[in-house]
Amino acid sequence: MPLKIVRNDITKMSVDAIVNAANTSLLGGGGVDGCIHRAAGPELLEECKALRGCETGSAKITKGHRLPCKYVIHAVGPRWKDGRHQEKELLESCYRISLNLAKKYGCDSIAFPLISSGIYGYPKDQALKVAVDTIGAFLLENEMMVYIVILDRQAYNIGEKLFSDIMAYIDDRYVEERINKQTKRRLCVAEASEAGYFGKIQVSMPKETMHKSVRNKSLEEALSHIDESFSEMLMRKIDECGMTDSQCYKKANIDRKLFSKIRSNKFYKPSKSTVLAFALALELPIEEMQDMLDKAGFTLSHSSKFDIIVEYFVEHGNHNVYEINEALFAFDQSLIGA
Secondary structure, eight states: OOEEEEESOGGGOOSSEEEEEEOTTOSOOSHHHHHHHHHHOHHHHHHHHTTTOOOTTOEEEEEOTTSSSSEEEEEEOOOOSSSOSSHHHHHHHHHHHHHHHHHHTTOSEEEEOOTTSSTTOOOHHHHHHHHHHHHHHHHTTOOOEEEEEESOGGGOOOOHHHHHHHHHHHHHHHHHHHHHHHHHHHHHHHHHHHHHHHOOOOOOOOTTTTTHHHHTSOHHHHHHTOOOOHHHHHHHHHHHHTOOHHHHHHHTTOOHHHHHHHHHOTTOOOOHHHHHHHHHHTTOOHHHHHHHHHHTTOOOOTTOHHHHHHHHHHHTTOOOHHHHHHHHHHTTOOOSOO
16 A cells, blocks of 8 residues: 555654654754654754755755664645645645655655644644645655654544544444344344244245256356456456556555556455455446455445445545545544555
8 A cells, every 4th residue: 555544653663764844944843843853863953954944845855863764854844824825835845845855865665744734733634635635646656655644543633524424424324234134133033923823834946946057067167157356357447447557556555566466366365445445446336346346255334334434435426545544544444455
């Protein structure tokens, strides 16, 4: 999964580069900036002094020193005023320049904090959307493992209205599922009572028609009529959508190596998360998504909060894997992708 949202201490991330939410002086400060300087040791401050500051919306790179990473990229995010002072453009620039610096220095992995969302006051839900959209656009053209590191659940917010809408959708589907199960149980009880009153009624199919399609074939013949596999359906759908392989797996937030395994083995057994990632990348409607899941032996269920959240976004016309993962993370669910 090229983009992951994780809960962790960014100074402990085992990646090639971490991003520091720095101020224009680059000489350390509070929050993430202070934590990174303390963990890296005084050598980081000495190197930063030689950089002579950095403009808002830009970034500069140093060594990692005592940190487990090779590099620290110091990105200066904007202070939030009212959203009408180029805050979004400056924040996007921070992410783009940081990613391109990581690429220039040969980094295969990078970890970001949620830049500007602390003492700089950028609304967390908007800051997260800028991060996900900008990183997602970069990953469509580049290969890199990118983490957005959230220190704790309280620091995370997807937007009150979206959270409330998803909660209501989940509640409705859970109620619907319970009602359906209760109805089925009542029908079973009623049928059992009726059978007890009227006596057991046995209805048997004539032996000559029972499993006729299977009995009249050898095992080899039966296996020769096996349905289209997940891999075969995926490749067919990619062609039908007019996408290239790389466009599809990048949009799905799937690693290139995993895609190669799926392409080369038509009987590859994917995880449910992987199937959903491709179904979303192909922007399949619920019915076709269910069909693709069925090819891999899975289904969508209203007994699963994860499934209901995915269904909510698809029903609302949103197939964006990154945005769906934001919501899944907020509801403490596993993320979509490899």
